Amino acid sequence: MTSSAPRSSDVSGTLTPSGTTPAAPFTVRHAVIDLMRRFGMTSVFANPGSTELPLFRDFPADFRYVLGLQEAVVVGMADGYAQATGNAAFVNLHSAAGLGNAMGNIFTAFRNRTPLVITAGQQARSILPFDPFLASTQATELPKPYVKWSIEPARAEDVPLAIARAYHVAMQEPRGPVLVSIPVDDWDRPAEPVPARVVSTVTRPEPQVLEQIGAALDASERPALVVGGAVDRAGAWDAVVRLAERHNARVYVAPMSGRCGFPEDHRLFAGFLPAMREKIVDQLAGHDLIFVVGAPAFTYHVEGAGPHVPQGAALCQLIDDPGVAAWTPVGIAAVGNIRLGVTDLLARPAPRTRPLPEPRAPRPRAEPSPRMSVAFALQTLAEVRDAADIVVEEAPSSRPALQAYLPITRSGTFYTMDSGGLGYGMPAAVGVALAKPGTRVIAVIGDGSSMYSIQALYSAVQLDVPITFVILNNSRYAALQEFAPEFGFADTDPVQGTDLPGLDFVSLAAGMGCQGERVSDANRLHEVLRAALRSPKPRLVEVVVA
Incomplete structure (x- = not known):
C-alpha cells in the first residue's frame, strides 16, 4: 500500500503538502x-x-x-x-x-x-x-x-x-x-468573493397615471408646482424648470424640504410653504391644480383642520416613495423616479400658452442696526458668497430669514435636514466638502444646533477642507421660544431651558484648531465674511444677532 505525502491544514481549512507555505486564506x-x-x-x-x-x-x-x-x-x-x-x-x-x-x-x-x-x-x-x-x-x-x-x-x-x-x-x-x-x-473566517451584479435602483412611473396628471396639467387654468428634496436628489432640477416654464406655473417649495428643487431667483418662483395645513391652503389659494413633485403632500408640524388643498383645486403628486403616496389624502399619485417622470411629462405635446402669473413682490433690504438682525447677517452673506458655494443649514429659527435673504439658485448647492433633528448640519458640511473637493462650503448653524455636534470642527481641521462655519448666536433656542404660543404660552411667559448664555464659539473652535472671529458690529460683517470665504482652511465666524 502506498501513501501520499503528509499534509498539514492551513488556517483556511485547505490541505497543503507538508513543508510548503500555505496560501493566504481569502477571508x-x-x-x-x-x-x-x-x-x-x-x-x-x-x-x-x-x-x-x-x-x-x-x-x-x-x-x-x-x-x-x-x-x-x-x-x-x-x-x-x-x-x-x-x-x-x-x-x-x-x-x-x-x-x-x-x-x-x-x-x-x-x-x-x-x-x-x-x-x-x-x-x-x-x-x-x-x-x-x-x-x-x-x-x-x-x-x-x-x-x-x-x-x-x-x-x-x-x-x-x-x-x-x-x-x-x-x-x-x-x-x-x-x-x-x-x-x-x-472578519478572519474563510469566505468566497461575491460575484459582480447589476441591480436597478430606479423605477419609471406608470404611464397611465402620468397621462392623467399630464391631462390635468394641460386642462388647468392656474397650475402650481410644489417641489421637494427628491427633485434635486434625482437630478431633475433642469427638467422641473422646463416643466414649470412650459405651463407658466408658479413654483413653491414644499414644507421642511431638505434640498432645493428650483432656482429661487426664477420669474416663476413663488416662495416656501409653511408646515401648517391652514396656511398652506391660504398660500395656494387661487390655483386650480397643485402638482407636488418630489415631496409629501404635505408635511405638517402642528395639528390643523379643514381641507388639505384650496376649495376647487385638484391635487396630483409624483413621488419616489410608495409609502408617502399611500397616505396622501386626496388626488392622483404617480410613484417612481422624479427625473424619469418629469421627462415623460415633457414628452407630451406642448399645451396651450398661458399668461405669466404676477411676479413675487421683492423683499425690502435689511438694514444694519446696533443689534444685528439675522436678516442683515444672511443678506450680507448672500452678497459675498459665490452662487456655486454650497450652503448647509441648521438654524431652524433663522430659516425664514435664510429663505428670504440667501437665495439658492443652482442645483446641488443646498442641504438641510428633513427630520428636524439637531446635530446634522456641522458634520454634514464636512461630508459635503469631502465629496466636492475645491468647492467652498458654508455651514449656517444656530448657536443651539451647533452644540449637538461641535466636534465636527475637529474633523474639518484634520481633513483640511474649505468650510466657513457661520454661527448665528442669539443666546437662546429661539425656535422653541417663538413656537411656544402655539401651545398656550403668553408672549411674556418664560420658556424653561431655552436661554443659552455664556457660549464662546471662537474659544471652542480654537480648542479644536480652527481659527475663528466674533462679530457684533454690522459694519464689520462684510469684511470678516469675505476674508473667511477666501481662506482655503476651515474658518468659524460667530455672528452675534438679535
Whole structure:
C-alpha cells in the first residue's frame, strides 16, 4: 500500500503538502474590502471601537478613514458625503452604545432618504449566549424603524453577501440607511468573493397615471408646482424648470424640504410653504391644480383642520416613495423616479400658452442696526458668497430669514435636514466638502444646533477642507421660544431651558484648531465674511444677532 505525502491544514481549512507555505486564506474581510472597492465606498466614516478593529488591519492604501469624535458626527459626515456624491457611504460604528449615540442622525438620514451602509461591531459569536460586555442584545432591532433593512448574518461566511444586499437596498429608491451587525470574530473566517451584479435602483412611473396628471396639467387654468428634496436628489432640477416654464406655473417649495428643487431667483418662483395645513391652503389659494413633485403632500408640524388643498383645486403628486403616496389624502399619485417622470411629462405635446402669473413682490433690504438682525447677517452673506458655494443649514429659527435673504439658485448647492433633528448640519458640511473637493462650503448653524455636534470642527481641521462655519448666536433656542404660543404660552411667559448664555464659539473652535472671529458690529460683517470665504482652511465666524 502506498501513501501520499503528509499534509498539514492551513488556517483556511485547505490541505497543503507538508513543508510548503500555505496560501493566504481569502477571508470575510477580504471579500468585504473587495465589495467596498467595487461599490465605490472607499471612504470609511467611523469612530473606533474594539469589536470593529479586525476590519482595519492592513488598511488598504486606496481607502480613507474619516474619523468623527462622536458617532452622531460620523453619521452626519457620511450623510453629507452620500448626498453630495449620489452614492452610498460606508459607516462603521461600535455595538449598542455607538449605534445608540448615532441614532439621532440615523433618523435624519432616513428622513433625508440618504443611502448609508452602516456596519456595527458585535461581540464574538462564541460568547454571545453569555450576555458579554459590549454586546448588542438585539442588534437588528435597535435602529428600527429608521433603517430600510437590518441583519446580523447567521454565519460568518454570509457577511459579504449581506453587505452586498445592504448596498443595493440602500441605493434603491426611496433610498435610505441600512444596518449590518458583524461579530468581531467573523472578519478572519474563510469566505468566497461575491460575484459582480447589476441591480436597478430606479423605477419609471406608470404611464397611465402620468397621462392623467399630464391631462390635468394641460386642462388647468392656474397650475402650481410644489417641489421637494427628491427633485434635486434625482437630478431633475433642469427638467422641473422646463416643466414649470412650459405651463407658466408658479413654483413653491414644499414644507421642511431638505434640498432645493428650483432656482429661487426664477420669474416663476413663488416662495416656501409653511408646515401648517391652514396656511398652506391660504398660500395656494387661487390655483386650480397643485402638482407636488418630489415631496409629501404635505408635511405638517402642528395639528390643523379643514381641507388639505384650496376649495376647487385638484391635487396630483409624483413621488419616489410608495409609502408617502399611500397616505396622501386626496388626488392622483404617480410613484417612481422624479427625473424619469418629469421627462415623460415633457414628452407630451406642448399645451396651450398661458399668461405669466404676477411676479413675487421683492423683499425690502435689511438694514444694519446696533443689534444685528439675522436678516442683515444672511443678506450680507448672500452678497459675498459665490452662487456655486454650497450652503448647509441648521438654524431652524433663522430659516425664514435664510429663505428670504440667501437665495439658492443652482442645483446641488443646498442641504438641510428633513427630520428636524439637531446635530446634522456641522458634520454634514464636512461630508459635503469631502465629496466636492475645491468647492467652498458654508455651514449656517444656530448657536443651539451647533452644540449637538461641535466636534465636527475637529474633523474639518484634520481633513483640511474649505468650510466657513457661520454661527448665528442669539443666546437662546429661539425656535422653541417663538413656537411656544402655539401651545398656550403668553408672549411674556418664560420658556424653561431655552436661554443659552455664556457660549464662546471662537474659544471652542480654537480648542479644536480652527481659527475663528466674533462679530457684533454690522459694519464689520462684510469684511470678516469675505476674508473667511477666501481662506482655503476651515474658518468659524460667530455672528452675534438679535
